[in-house]
Amino acid sequence: MGKYIIGIDQSTQGTKALLFDEQGTLLTRADKSHRQIINDKGWVEHDPEEFYANVIQTVRETVEKAGISKEDIVGVGISNQRETALAWDSDGCPIYNAVVWQCARGQKICEKIADKKEMIQERTGLQLSPYFSAAKIAWILEHVEGAREKAQEGKLCYGTVDSFLIYRLTKGEVYKTDYSNASRTQLFNIRTLSWDSEICDIFGIPIQNLAEVEDSNGDFGMTDFEGYLPYKVPIHGVLGDSHGALFGQGCLEKGMTKATYGTGSSVMMNVGEKPVFSKHGVVSSLAWGMDGKVTYVLEGNINYTGAVITWLCQDLKLIQSPKETEEIARAASEEDSTYLVPAFTGLGAPYWESNAKALLCGMTRTTGKAEVVRAALECIAYQITDIIKAMEDDSHISIQALRVDGGPTKNQYLMKFQSDIAEKPVQVPAAEELSGIGAAYAAGIGLGVYEKQKLFSRMERQSFLPEMSKEFVEKKYQGWKEAIYMVLGRKNEEIKSS
Template identity: 40%
Template sequence: MTTSRRLASYVLAIDQGTTGTTALILDQRLGVRAKVNVEFRQIFPKAGWVEHDLDDVWGSVLAAVQKALREAGLRGAEIAAIGITNQRETVALWDRRSGKPVHNAIVWQDRRTTEQCVRLKGEGREETIRAKTGLVLDPYFSATKLDWLLENVRGARAKAEAGQLAFGTVDSYLTWRLTGGAAHVTDVSNASRTLLMELRGCAWDDELLDLFRVPREVLPEIRSSSEVYGETKGVRVLPDGIPVCGIAGDQQAALFGQACFAPGDAKCTYGTGAFLLQNVGPEPVVSKHGLLTTVAWRVGGETHYALEGSAFIAGAAVQWLRDQLKIIEKASDVEALARTVKDSEDVVFVPALVGMGAPHWRPGARGLISGITRGTSAGHLARALLEGIAFQIHDLVEAMVQDAGRKVPAFRVDGGASANDLLMQFQADILGVPVERPRMIETTALGAAFLAGLAAGVWSSREEIAKSFKVGKRFEPKMKQDERERHLAKWRRAVQSA
């Protein structure tokens, strides 16, 4: 190990998302030295199909890292560790020898395998899948996407069975590229999103592999979320020898980045959609209210599980207000518009623009605006839209409380829409618990950095990280119980009609 490597003290987090890649560089005191985002193109071959060119993805990673190093004024040799967090269920398939993708990645949003999922449900397979994986049978997850690639790319299945192809979620592909092909791995949090891993044993399951026609030879090795998987080799923008040592799916990384280390701790990420996760501890909790059970992380030999609920539309509803209705010029204008009225009156907005996720799971539901009168203004509509986002999260929290048997003492938030004070205050009001927004709301990348830094010794323990966690603003609930019940009754009536 060189002297420069021993003196390295910065952590690089690569947050590979659906529309772009963010590179974040942190120092030991959790100071952000640089944060750079590079977008890449989205590919829509057919209605309901969504793909990414893996060369575009890798190019965005290289560009983001190079720009972040320049912004921080650092040399690559000063990076002590690299952590990766990623869009989770997206499927990559590439040639082990050449490294070339055999097809575009199929993105988590893609719905091309809907018919296969319907067929498997008709065969009575969903109960077994749910019991083994904690997930529902849906095109959202990776297994049917991989089966589609093996079946539809010429020669892919035979090559996969011969061990010539490698499958992975995006974390696997990036680790493979960063280590020059030396490490074909994934972590437990990403593996738990594939429909191929048995939840309690955290191992690939033979029955599930047979069901989805996936040869074992194509699979990555399942590892913990914080350990050395390999070192950089042959990466144009980084020197050889930097340990790649932290991996977690984006929502699990945000949970870790929010320091939600104790059972009962919960966070919600408000992005295009909204994702709520609650740490339930070392034993998985099976949901009876439409939530998913997933692995949160494995660190130091201990696995933590989480309950997860997702609202498909959150920030995307604001984009709809901007792009389709042209009521606002930019997304950040929605709060000022909503503040032009004192309340939403009787207007209720159900943001089921692409169906409803947990806990309702109604794919046929459609968006609904009710309670409109001649006095309804754009401000009422904007305020009702923000309230509709918060109502969805209330339903998820209510389901989690019933499943986990414990209340949420406080509610941590992150993601772009969490910067909206009006939304966060209404969220606290309708939940009846405080909402805490950290100083840094990009906690997905922060979680990846923490996991890598723990493995590399930059931070000694989760307790050290927790002590450094800073709440930026705390929203205390102000709404009276009878008013809360009145709002919820309006919401429930509207949901039934959506």
């Protein structure tokens, strides 16, 4: 008989269920995508009932694929898309679609309270932005019929995807979130480690309806996955997807940094047990709370990284598959100076301009498909480099290596260019799905199935080292900054001082 841990990763594009053995080895996985509901205003939503059903289905599929006894499953860890917000009633029924992290519909709400932005950032570590959950929850309460009344009567739950999944998986017995997810709502005071009543009032969000905050490796109740398992097992690890990747990458020491390449990207630096508040456009959050102690991070978020490749494929139809981009990029002219700034829904860190528009610039008559595809790949690395530089300025820590994960890390052109333009070694683990791995590992450690040191010492990595000349790096990066200046309508000096 073995002891198996299930990891669930409910992400922006779909849901994955992962099965791990007693050594923390990934045995099987099952994936199922869900709809991206986008209207003519560019608002982005998901159907919570759809992705919850996918959780149950993928768990069934991965267990059956492994051929193990269901009686040997001992615990569950959950990682989830962050900042995405939703509201549901006491029966667990959503009153509206989930408002996805990419969606900027809360912009007007943020503009109305702009005079409070410094106080909000001082307490939450986050720049006032519709990117975070608070403005999305406020929008639901303001625009969904009956939502405000239910909230005032204490008959409504609202928060992030993890708390919804926990609520449904435990049949409403547990209404909790973890420190990592709470810290991304813009309602949580990372100094006092509690929901901030004044900020909740500013957003018009009744504080009493928010979830209880629990350690990331704490007890989140029991589930049998809608009767699939013969008995209930504990949910004992919950982390926002980027935090899960940080933990799964083994970035447990101060200064260790990772970048997750997904639909968007999160770059995260472990800064230890005391918060560092940014002056260079990144934000302060909690990495996790474990065993009664919290760890802080600096983080920068990018709206469009992997989604840029989707745009090339589905909208421009320049490519048939993301796999083609590596070969096409290598065929591009070295002399071409095309840049893409993918501000399709504004710019995130370190610029924070929700109204910015995308820009393709620097083209010449000889610019063709290959050059545009290469510019789309390279803009991912430029955006991540912007954040790395901001983090080093804020923390006064020199990043020794960048640990990376996510689908686009399979693209060797992108990884090599990332190393060159950031002037850092880039390390790609052999294991995939670091977000789900991190949550499962947290659960397994919390349940005593895994020993932390053994887990992380086994991870193999491929390294990419910087080789581009410093002169050429500076030339390429300066071209990127000039493209950013055009998008923002600001001068070089203004951006450097902001």
